[in-house]
Amino acid sequence: MSRFLSTEAACLAPYTPGEQPTDAQYIKLNTNESPFSPSPRVVKALSRAEVLKLNLYSDPTCGVLTDAIAARYGLRRENVLAANGSDEVLAFAFRAFCGQGRGVAYADITYGFYKAQSALFGLEATVVPLREDFTLRVEDYLNFPGTVVIANPNAPTGIALPRTDIQRLVESNPDRVVIVDEAYVDFGAESCVPMILRYENLLVTQTMSKSRSLAGGRVGFALGSPELISALNRVKYSFNPYNVNRLSLIAGAAAMEDEDYFRDSIAAIEKNRAWTTRELEALGFTVLPSSANFILAKSDRMSGETLYRTLKENGILVRWWADQPRIRDYIRVTIGSAEQMAALVDEIARLLDM
Amino acid sequence: MSRFLSTEAACLAPYTPGEQPTDAQYIKLNTNESPFSPSPRVVKALSRAEVLKLNLYSDPTCGVLTDAIAARYGLRRENVLAANGSDEVLAFAFRAFCGQGRGVAYADITYGFYKAQSALFGLEATVVPLREDFTLRVEDYLNFPGTVVIANPNAPTGIALPRTDIQRLVESNPDRVVIVDEAYVDFGAESCVPMILRYENLLVTQTMSKSRSLAGGRVGFALGSPELISALNRVKYSFNPYNVNRLSLIAGAAAMEDEDYFRDSIAAIEKNRAWTTRELEALGFTVLPSSANFILAKSDRMSGETLYRTLKENGILVRWWADQPRIRDYIRVTIGSAEQMAALVDEIARLLDM
Structure with a gap:
């Protein structure tokens, strides 16, 4: 620890934001952004x-x-x-x-x-x-x-x-x-x-x-x-x-x-959330009931860590917390556009079939 | 003091920024902004x-x-x-x-x-x-x-x-x-x-x-x-x-x-600072030697408070600190465009003549 740090700064617990890659193209479902441009x-x-x-x-x-x-x-x-x-x-x-x-x-x-x-x-x-x-x-x-x-x-x-x-x-x-x-x-x-x-x-x-x-x-x-x-x-x-x-x-x-643009965005996300939840459940996932623009989900066949890592290798970023035992089996998936969610579900189906 | 405030928040000493009027047109020489649009x-x-x-x-x-x-x-x-x-x-x-x-x-x-x-x-x-x-x-x-x-x-x-x-x-x-x-x-x-x-x-x-x-x-x-x-x-x-x-x-x-736009902006401000300093000195002002885009100046004929208030009444904003005894006689004037500085000097000359 640096000699220049105050006692208070030495005791900090800095937050780790989700990955924001600038070097590659990912389907980015890891930081709960909207898939839609602003109004x-x-x-x-x-x-x-x-x-x-x-x-x-x-x-x-x-x-x-x-x-x-x-x-x-x-x-x-x-x-x-x-x-x-x-x-x-x-x-x-x-x-x-x-x-x-x-x-x-x-x-x-x-x-x-x-x-x-x-x-x-x-x-x-x-x-x-x-x-x-x-x-x-x-x-x-x-x-x-x-x-x-x-x-x-x-x-x-x-x-x-x-x-x-x-x-x-x-x-x-x-x-x-x-x-x-x-x-x-x-x-x-x-x-x-x-x-x-x-x-x-x-x-x-x-x-x-x-x-x-x-x-x-x-x-x-x-x-x-x-x-x-x-x-x-x-x-x-x-x-x-x-x-x-x-x-x-x-x-x-x-x-x-x-207000109209706002409502349309929300409606699209809610629709895509319902669709993604159904599809993942059909693949054996447990999906917590979500009122947000993301879902927390776990598979009965693949660990959270494997899902996170394998999806990333295949160009899809989701969020997984290594340091949280209670949710270590889960991944958090941001609800994006219909195309993004279809790509996610296809990729997960492919991974589970391998 | 609110019952909701923490002890620490009760001890704060909030800063008072310079006036940022949205209701009237002023020649704004009070918060050390550049008079030039960005590059x-x-x-x-x-x-x-x-x-x-x-x-x-x-x-x-x-x-x-x-x-x-x-x-x-x-x-x-x-x-x-x-x-x-x-x-x-x-x-x-x-x-x-x-x-x-x-x-x-x-x-x-x-x-x-x-x-x-x-x-x-x-x-x-x-x-x-x-x-x-x-x-x-x-x-x-x-x-x-x-x-x-x-x-x-x-x-x-x-x-x-x-x-x-x-x-x-x-x-x-x-x-x-x-x-x-x-x-x-x-x-x-x-x-x-x-x-x-x-x-x-x-x-x-x-x-x-x-x-x-x-x-x-x-x-x-x-x-x-x-x-x-x-x-x-x-x-x-x-x-x-x-x-x-x-x-x-x-x-x-x-x-x-x-870099070119930056240098040109600086050169213009330095030129206007030198001009304004000379003009105010000619009107009997004491101007501290400035290496910044503002000058701290006091008149031998008008208090800092009167200068500040009268200039404001006449559409020119400068900064004055009521709560700082050592510089209470001074006003701080941001160096703006040549036109702004000419307007300031004209107005001060008029006020001192009245």
């Missing part, structure tokens, strides 16, 4: 005239973007914070609401970033096991005194929690913040956004990386009471006031305003 | 084809951008970290190199963000007064045991430090990191980049917001030994692995490759 409105909005203004700073309040988000969800600007991807939103939230004497709780199988960010801020983390079937038991969190973070639907399982469960959690202790990470909510789970105006202690985070085809634009946001949003802004203005660049502000607003 | 190469690089790929994540290693930066400075990719503006670079560096038992030292009059980020990470900050003439005495830092941060040229004074002074500081304790914030170095100060290959403990941070006309693109970077860059990456991958979006990666690389 034509985004293409139109990113005009030459806007590029020529890149010499000027972006609006630190992200006005254009937060207004578009607020309008879409029937909220006010004071209910919205925009950020450089929802990872940044989560980091701001972890710093704003957790610290000495106020730890954080999350599931054992969930988005890996909660662990990385807990280490970043030196938080005491309580890791709560999911049930055997990977569902979350909300009772496990009701008496936890610190901040609770729940991904809904969960990643990488895809399993959704009913909104009534989160409502119980939010109501059980109004002095505790509940963060609901809705990165994948648009693909079929019940969003908690309608509860925001009723509960001051509920923060919902979302991203435009999945359902709005803007992973490369880095646009995430938080929705919550003005009190919670104001706390997030304290952190943002201590870290990076101009956190969203000019073009992403414009792209995000345009994407949020194109 | 035509940037405009060309941000093609429709690239926008159509925004559904895919950006390369977390920022390969295209770090390679362009490394090539420009005769370094290797391992010497470069790219980030969402140099504020993010600085935050990563503060976390990587400072913490319990390892504080940070910086000048009393310098970039306000060092204070905000010290508070963000709960660091013990040693604030070292500049001399009466606002020059920095490097001897004050030689025996400081923690991390030293020096803006060179300094902001908001514009005063540059000779490279030999920083060399003394770097050599005086090879176990201590020295961060040289070169946000404005291209406008006339001596860069420490040529020293990077010799000193493992020297980190240089730069930005494309000023000399490369990309403030709205949010592209900053750090240059240093592979050991320091690796430490910054530990923090980055704990905070936000995909920290630079696709379009900014491309824009930054294109801007870095257009």
Whole structure:
């Protein structure tokens, strides 16, 4: 370990993102991107005239973007914070609401970033096991005194929690913040956004990386009471006031305003998810019930590791976690286009036949 | 203070960025932006084809951008970290190199963000007064045991430090990191980049917001030994692995490759700075010697506050700090185009005549 590292930096647990190969052509089903280009409105909005203004700073309040988000969800600007991807939103939230004497709780199988960010801020983390079937038991969190973070639907399982469960959690202790990470909510789970105006202690985070085809634009946001949003802004203005660049502000607003394109994208993914699930089940796979744009699946004839490695050798990238015993038998497959899913199913059928 | 705030978040000292008005047309000389649009190469690089790929994540290693930066400075990719503006670079560096038992030292009059980020990470900050003439005495830092941060040229004074002074500081304790914030170095100060290959403990941070006309693109970077860059990456991958979006990666690389456009921009700013300095001195102003794209100036006939307020009423924005007694008499004026500077000088002459 470098002599220059602070004690705190030595204790970090950096996140390993999915492979982003630049050297070869893969069917890329490993990082839950949308297979569809962004809305034509985004293409139109990113005009030459806007590029020529890149010499000027972006609006630190992200006005254009937060207004578009607020309008879409029937909220006010004071209910919205925009950020450089929802990872940044989560980091701001972890710093704003957790610290000495106020730890954080999350599931054992969930988005890996909660662990990385807990280490970043030196938080005491309580890791709560999911049930055997990977569902979350909300009772496990009701008496936890610190901040609770729940991904809904969960990643990488895809399993959704009913909104009534989160409502119980939010109501059980109004002095505790509940963060609901809705990165994948648009693909079929019940969003908690309608509860925001009723509960001051509920923060919902979302991203435009999945359902709005803007992973490369880095646009995430938080929705919550003005009190919670104001706390997030304290952190943002201590870290990076101009956190969203000019073009992403414009792209995000345009994407949020194109409801038809959004709905069509979702419908296509849901259709392809149903088809892929059926096909894999026909090949003997167990597929967890998914409300996201991915599925977690295991074969009764081939290990997760072999599936991951053999698919990669044959030009298809999926995600597999070597370091997670509970899901080591599974692979996580992003739901792409119909053509991509057909290629995946054909390749898996071929591998199992060999 | 909100009951939801962590103790740490309650202790923050959020930064106040310069005004970014969206409601009126101002001659904007308050946030040190370039008056020139980005290079035509940037405009060309941000093609429709690239926008159509925004559904895919950006390369977390920022390969295209770090390679362009490394090539420009005769370094290797391992010497470069790219980030969402140099504020993010600085935050990563503060976390990587400072913490319990390892504080940070910086000048009393310098970039306000060092204070905000010290508070963000709960660091013990040693604030070292500049001399009466606002020059920095490097001897004050030689025996400081923690991390030293020096803006060179300094902001908001514009005063540059000779490279030999920083060399003394770097050599005086090879176990201590020295961060040289070169946000404005291209406008006339001596860069420490040529020293990077010799000193493992020297980190240089730069930005494309000023000399490369990309403030709205949010592209900053750090240059240093592979050991320091690796430490910054530990923090980055704990905070936000995909920290630079696709379009900014491309824009930054294109801007870095257009050396002619860069030199022409710098030459124009230096010429306008010299002209503005002469004109203000002729009007009785004291202007600090600047190596940056701004000047810090005070009038013998009008207070800094009156200048700031009256100029704003008349459509010209400059920066003034109410909360900084040592520079309360001064205004900071960004060096813009020849037309903008002529408008400023005319307006000031008119105000002083009234």
